[in-house]
Amino acid sequence: MTPSAQAPSGRLLPLLLGTGGLLVLGGVALFWLASARNQPQTEGAIPVTVTATACEPMALEVPAGPARFLIRNASDRPVEWEILNGVMVVAERENIAPGFSSVLSERLKPGVYDITCGLLSNPRGKLTVLATAESAAETAAPPLRELIGPLSERKVQLMKAAGKFTRAAQALEQAIAAGDLAAARTAWTQAAAHWASLGTVAPQAADLQNRIAPQAAWLAAREEDPAFTGLSRIEYGLFARSSVADLAPVAAALSRDATEFQSRVKAFDGTPAGIAGDAARYARSLADATAAGTLTPYAADDTVLLGAALDTLDRARAVLDPLLAAADPAQSARVKDRLAAAHAAASAVPQDRKATAAALTAAAEALAGINPTLGLEP
Incomplete structure (x- = not known):
């Protein structure tokens, strides 16, 4: 055995063990710090189980x-x-x-x-x-006149999107009635994308939202639950079961709900703060769904839906951008850049789900900063 290959001396052994212990403790400390940084900030939060x-x-x-x-x-x-x-x-x-x-x-x-x-x-x-x-003082505050134009423009955008969703749902119903699996899958993707473009306003009709796109995890009997309907049930049939069997009544109900949703959108009274606020909430929801893999759980292809969703978020940004750019040019550029980064992550091949969720979260944070800058939140 050469000198270099000999075991450490008795004097060196305690030192090496001590150093190893310090390294382990240091690693534990670094792990704890990293974990602490990733924990949600809970100070002052009201606990709900x-x-x-x-x-x-x-x-x-x-x-x-x-x-x-x-x-x-x-x-x-x-x-x-x-x-x-x-x-x-x-x-x-x-x-x-x-x-x-x-x-x-x-x-x-x-x-x-x-x-x-x-x-x-x-x-x-x-x-x-x-x-x-x-809150009483906020209620008495008048709306900003400068936001009347963007509010009207956003309403028109959403009405057009609702009309496209209705027509897509009807096309999906026809493809299923014809028994054409390939055509039905294509029609489903188009209908689901148009529904994704309505994500900022869909929560204003939660009853219809729960019929049009319920997640199986939210239902007691999951996919076998009678409330598992709409696009979600059709996606399960077309992609998980590779069949149009028993989907005709589901598709017919979806068409009716789409028509009702279109009527609701026409009657919605939007608010100036809702343009950016709803967009920020939708971006956070998309981030959660992307991270959990629940956006298209059976079709397993989020790209088209995320593209449509990000397009509607960008349209919400664009109607406010003249005011935002005047108030804070750097913030205007930041919102635009973060949405562009989310688009790039969502369209990457292959898609990195974790990176896409992180990009959507960053876009949500940027969108959430618009209202305070425009004076829509104190």
Whole structure:
């Protein structure tokens, strides 16, 4: 044995062991720091636990203004947690994995809201938002005249998108009725893309949204649940079962719901703050769905849907951009760049789901900064 190959001396052994221990401790410390950075910021957040059957607590009370909720999933399947004003989704976090928590931050107006608690069939809780002197002053504040034009332009964009979705749903119904699997798959992709282009406004009709695109995980019997309908049920039949069998009545119901949704869009009263606010919420929802793989769980091809969704987010940005560029040119460029980065990530081949979700989250953060800059939020 050469000198270089000999075992360490007795003097060196304690030193090496001590150094190894320090390296291990250092690694543990670095791991802890990295983990801490990745944890949701929970300070001041109101805890809500979603079980298999309910929320804990089922009744919440908060003052109007900014609120933060820490939602923990104590059930055995992914859940969403929503704040509802009638049929309109005010705020939501989707695809919270079992055993995990997620933070939702939202500026709430006075009123009594419903909160969803896991499965769509579970009873809903209540969230009471109490008026404050600040919220009363905000209510009295006049809308910005400069935003009337962008608000009208956005309404026209959404009405056109709703019309395209209705026609696409009818084409899908016809392809299924003809028994043509290949044509039905193509028609489904087109209809799903048009539905994705309505993602900023879909939560305003949560009852229709739950019929048009429910996730199986939200339903007690999953794919066998009677409430598993619309685009989701058709996607399952066409791509998981490779069959149009039993889909004709589902497609006919989807066409009716699409027509009803189009009528609702015409009647929606948008708000100036909703243009960017709804876009930011939709971008966060897309990030969650992309990370969880629930955007197209059976077709397994998110590219077309994400492209359509990002197009509608960019149109929302564009109607506000003249005002944003005048107020803060750097922020205007940042929002545009982050949406472009999300487009690039979503269209990459092969697509990196983690990178795409991160790009969508960054776009959501940029979109969320528009309202404060334009004076739409204090």
